[in-house]
Amino acid sequence: MHKISSWDNVVLAYEPVWAIGTGKVATPAQAQEVHAELRKWLETNIKADVAASTRIIYGGSVNGSNCKELGGQQDVDGFLVGGASLKPEFIDIIKAAEVKKSA
Ligand SMILES: O=C[C@H](O)COP(=O)(O)O
Numbered sequence: 001m002h003k004i005s006s007w008d009n010v011v012l013a014y015e016p017v018w019a020i021g022t023g024k025v026a027t028p029a030q031a032q033e034v035h036a037e038l039r040k041w042l043e044t045n046i047k048a049d050v051a052a053s054t055r056i057i058y059g060g061s062v063n064g065s066n067c068k069e070l071g072g073q074q075d076v077d078g079f080l081v082g083g084a085s086l087k088p089e090f091i092d093i094i095k096a097a098e099v100k101k102s103a
Pocket residue numbers: 015019020021022023059060061062080081082083084
């Protein structure tokens with residue numbers, strides 16, 4: 001971690017392997033729990049301002065139906081989208097992330 005010169009250029013992604021391309025998505029509570037732990041780790045091991053500003057995104061079977069609730073979690077800052085990025089519902093996922101970004 002000491003080799004990172006600017007945390008502004010870092011995005012963390014949580015992607016449960018069992019959720020990638022399977023249609024099985026983490027529950028919003030599961031995602032929030034892991035993202036909060038990652039942010040806590042940054043606060044403890046790096047700096048409080050880095051913890052607050054680093055984007056932590058979720059990946060794994062995100063789609064137009066689950067993006068709003070996932071994105072509504074306090075520590076979910078966006079998504080890593082695979083299969084749904086090839087479908088029209090991708091616009092809903094982008095919108096869900098944009099609402100969070102502007103909040
Ligand atoms: O890069 C995308 C991730 O591996 C998630 O893929 P998925 O949305 O198809 O599950």
